[in-house]
Amino acid sequence: AAVRSGGMEKLGVELEEKGGSDEEDDEAWAMELADVGAAGSLQGVHDQVLPTQNSSSRVIVHVDLDCFYAQVEMISNPELKDKPLGVQQKYLVVTCNYEARKLGVKKLMNVRVAKEKCPQLVLVNGEDLTRYREMSYKVTELLEEFSPVVERLGFDENFVDLTEMVDKRLQQLQSDELSAVTVSGHVYNNQSINLHDILHIRLLVGSQIAAEMREAMYNRLGLTGCAGVASNKLLAKLVSGIFKPNQQTVLLPESCQHFIHSLNHIKEIPGIGYKTTKCLEALGISSVHDLQTFSSKILEKELGISVAQRILKLSFGEDNSPVIPSGPPQSFSEEDSFKKCSSEVEAKKRIEELLASLLNRVCRDGRKPHTVRLIIRRYSSEKHYGRESRQCPIPSHVIQKLGTGNYDVMTPMVDILMKLFRNMVNVKMPFHLTLLSVCFCNLKALNTAKKGPMDYYLTPSLSTASHSGKRSFKMKDTHMED
DNA sequence: TGGGGTTAT
DNA sequence: ATAACCC
Numbered sequence: 001a002a003v004r005s006g007g008m009e010k011l012g013v014e015l016e017e018k019g020g021s022d023e024e025d026d027e028a029w030a031m032e033l034a035d036v037g038a039a040g041s042l043q044g045v046h047d048q049v050l051p052t053q054n055s056s057s058r059v060i061v062h063v064d065l066d067c068f069y070a071q072v073e074m075i076s077n078p079e080l081k082d083k084p085l086g087v088q089q090k091y092l093v094v095t096c097n098y099e100a101r102k103l104g105v106k107k108l109m110n111v112r113v114a115k116e117k118c119p120q121l122v123l124v125n126g127e128d129l130t131r132y133r134e135m136s137y138k139v140t141e142l143l144e145e146f147s148p149v150v151e152r153l154g155f156d157e158n159f160v161d162l163t164e165m166v167d168k169r170l171q172q173l174q175s176d177e178l179s180a181v182t183v184s185g186h187v188y189n190n191q192s193i194n195l196h197d198i199l200h201i202r203l204l205v206g207s208q209i210a211a212e213m214r215e216a217m218y219n220r221l222g223l224t225g226c227a228g229v230a231s232n233k234l235l236a237k238l239v240s241g242i243f244k245p246n247q248q249t250v251l252l253p254e255s256c257q258h259f260i261h262s263l264n265h266i267k268e269i270p271g272i273g274y275k276t277t278k279c280l281e282a283l284g285i286s287s288v289h290d291l292q293t294f295s296s297k298i299l300e301k302e303l304g305i306s307v308a309q310r311i312l313k314l315s316f317g318e319d320n321s322p323v324i325p326s327g328p329p330q331s332f333s334e335e336d337s338f339k340k341c342s343s344e345v346e347a348k349k350r351i352e353e354l355l356a357s358l359l360n361r362v363c364r365d366g367r368k369p370h371t372v373r374l375i376i377r378r379y380s381s382e383k384h385y386g387r388e389s390r391q392c393p394i395p396s397h398v399i400q401k402l403g404t405g406n407y408d409v410m411t412p413m414v415d416i417l418m419k420l421f422r423n424m425v426n427v428k429m430p431f432h433l434t435l436l437s438v439c440f441c442n443l444k445a446l447n448t449a450k451k452g453p454m455d456y457y458l459t460p461s462l463s464t465a466s467h468s469g470k471r472s473f474k475m476k477d478t479h480m481e482d
Numbered sequence: 483t484g485g486g487g488t489t490a491t
Numbered sequence: 492a493t494a495a496c497c498c
Contacts, residue, residue, distance in 0.1 A: 068498095089484045108483055129485060154487065154498025273496050306490085307495090326488090335485055373492095389492065437485085 057199055059162040059206035060323060062236035063143065063213060065225040066245045068156035070097040072135050073124050075222050084118055086111075087126035090337060094126060098245055129155075138221055140326070146213060152326040156225075159233050160213070161323040166205045184211035185227070185248035188239055189255045199253055203229055207250040214248065234319035235259070237270055260317040263288050269314050276311065279303060291315040332361050332369070333439035340379070341433040344421070351417050354438040355410065362440055363403040369440035370394055372413065374420040377435035387435070390420040 065071065069087040074080050074097065084100035086093040093114045096105045103118040114121055126132070136155040143150045149161040173181075179195050184207040187193065194200050210227040217223045227248035228240025239251040239259065251259055263269065265286055267277040279302060285291050292315045299308040313319065334354040341347055351374070362369055373391035380386060394402075394416070401407040417438065425431050 092483055094484060110483080127485075133486085152487085152498095157498065270497070275495065330488075333486070337484065385494085387493085391492080435484095 057202065057231050059166045059202050060230060060233055060236040061160045061162055061206060061210045061213070062228045062230075062233065062240040063139075063158045063160065063210070063217075063225055064227070064237075064240045065139065065156040065217075065223055067095050067097050067101075068136070068223075069095045069126050069132055070100075071223055072132050073126070076131065077124075080122060080124070083122045084120055086114060086121050086123045088123045089125070089127045093121075093123070096121075135221065135223070139217060139223065142216055142220060143213060145216075146209065149323050149325050151323045153237075157237075159236065159323045162206045162209050162229075165209060166202050169205050169209075170201070181205065182208075183250060184208045185250065186243050188242060188249050188251045189258055191252050191255045193252070199231075203231070203250050203252060207248065210248050210250075214246075232317075232319040233321055233323065234270065234314055235317055238263075238268075256317045260315070261288055266291050266311075266315070269311070271314050272311050276303065276307065288315050328365065328367070328443075330443065331439055331441035332358055332365070332443075333373075333375075333437055334358050335375075335435060335437035337377070337435040339434065341436065342431055344418075344425075344427045347421060347425075347433065347436065348414065348418060350436050351421070351438060352410070352414055354436065355413055355417065358438055358440055359402070359409060359413075363405075365443070366403070367443040367445055368399050368402055369443050370399060371440070371442035372416060372420075373439040373441065374417050374424070375435070375437035375439065376421075376424060376433050379432035379434050388424055389439075390423050391439075391441075392416065392420060 070085050073085060073087060082099065084097065084103050084105065086096040086100055086105055088094070088111060091111045093100075093105060093107070093109045093111055095107050096114075100114075100118060100121055103121070105114045105118050105121060109117075111123065132155055136152075140150055140152055140158055143158050143160050147160055147162060147165050151159040153159065178201060181195060181201055181204050183193060183204045193204065206229040210229050214225060214227055217225060224246040226240045226244060226246065228236045228238065228242070228251070229248070230236040230239050230251040231253065235251050235256065239249045242249040266272050266280055266288060269288075272280070280286070280291065283294070283298070283302060285294055291312065294312075296308065296312055299312060302308070303311070334357050336350055336354060338350075341350060370393060371391055372394050373389050375387055375389040377387050395412070398409060398412050398416075401409045421427075425433070
């Protein structure tokens with residue numbers, strides 16, 4: 001309470017009283033410690049955290065845009081608005097609007113099948129992601145105006161940690177206004193709200209903020225979407241999908257177990273992916289209850305301690321992972337897939353196209369990539385997911401030229417990429433590729449080279465690689481001979 | 483399955 | 492460099 005700033009005294013007593021029993025507080029303490037420990041900075045925080053965090057309960061919102069690519073296309077061309085619309089990449093309808101869904105079109109449906117189902121389907125090509133990416137970041141930036149802690153998940157989903165915002169709003173309220181707090185949107189399972197329960201109050205305020213976010217998205221960007229409000233990311237994400245287009249749902253703690261058991265299969269839990277699902281099924285685990293009651297020791301043996309412990313907690317609806325601000329992207333990449341590429345000349349042309357787009361993007365970003373990677377997929381009868389890659393540092397003289405339109409950066413970059421290509425593909429032997437991708441990563445802010453003590457530490461590959469005791473990333477990359 | 487992304491090992 | 496996860 002000593003650290004909590006002014007305004008709290010009005011509600012402080014009530015908050016403590018309604019927060020739960022001493023036992024619950026002890027649990028909350030333990031969880032808080034676990035969370036702080038996981039963040040790696042327990043020491044020194046102890047004295048400030050313990051007395052003030054009377055509740056470890058967070059308020060998280062998950063915002064999920066409705067059929068995002070289709071929405072962007074309908075904004076670009078309003079003629080499409082009342083027609084069944086699909087967004088096509090190669091021979092797939094990757095997403096479609098709700099008009100199309102009513103007529104039986106599904107996400108990732110084959111174009112031929114979709115046309116059979118729905119002959120009136122209008123298709124637009126969505127292989128160039130530029131406009132989607134730009135709109136995606138506008139959404140993230142809008143959400144960041146509410147709270148800076150926004151984590152992106154793909155182009156169309158964002159998590160926001162509303163805990164602080166909710167606390168601030170509660171501090172503004174008079175205690176007699178507490179009983180006037182209302183929910184915005186749906187309450188999962190139609191659960192009764194208890195206005196004497198501080199956890200309920202906090203989640204309701206979260207639902208109000210979520211509604212404001214969706215309003216702002218619609219008014220300023222013309223986009224609709226769903227939102228889910230809950231006490232952690234897992235629950236917020238799952239609950240956002242309960243009422244589907246353009247609606248929102250809040251999950252109250254008492255409905256958590258009902259909610260998690262309403263999932264029909266463990267594969268519906270985000271974090272349990274293709275491989276883990278296969279492994280769990282082999283162990284006879286298919287329902288959430290199966291997983292909850294399965295031997296943790298055997299699970300740890302089969303999946304490794306890290307995955308086992310995490311998914312076991314997920315099966316109980318527990319998820320202490322923080323919302324991590326995404327900030328600017330860690331990498332830029334462009335891919336192209338095709339039926340067949342079997343000559344070096346053709347590969348070079350495709351690589352040049354990918355590179356040209358990437359150089360534009362990197363230039364607009366402003367930061368400089370220090371690593372380039374080439375990724376291929378070889379044709380093969382079976383073998384689900386076989387991609388190979390080679391990467392290398394970008395020579396500093398090339399980095400310098402990035403973003404300066406004057407100098408030709410294409411030629412040296414293509415040379416590097418073709419070396420990586422020949423390192424992976426024996427061009428003297430027949431080959432058959434179905435995908436090429438170029439990725440720029442290891443992005444660094446421009447070196448405002450005011451050489452000082454910091455410079456030494458900030459650019460280890462340039463200034464210390466040769467005499468440092470540690471391996472620098474430079475030494476880990478493929479060594480390219482000239 | 484597309485054209486992207488992330489983190490962990 | 493790969494493998495898992497997410498959309």
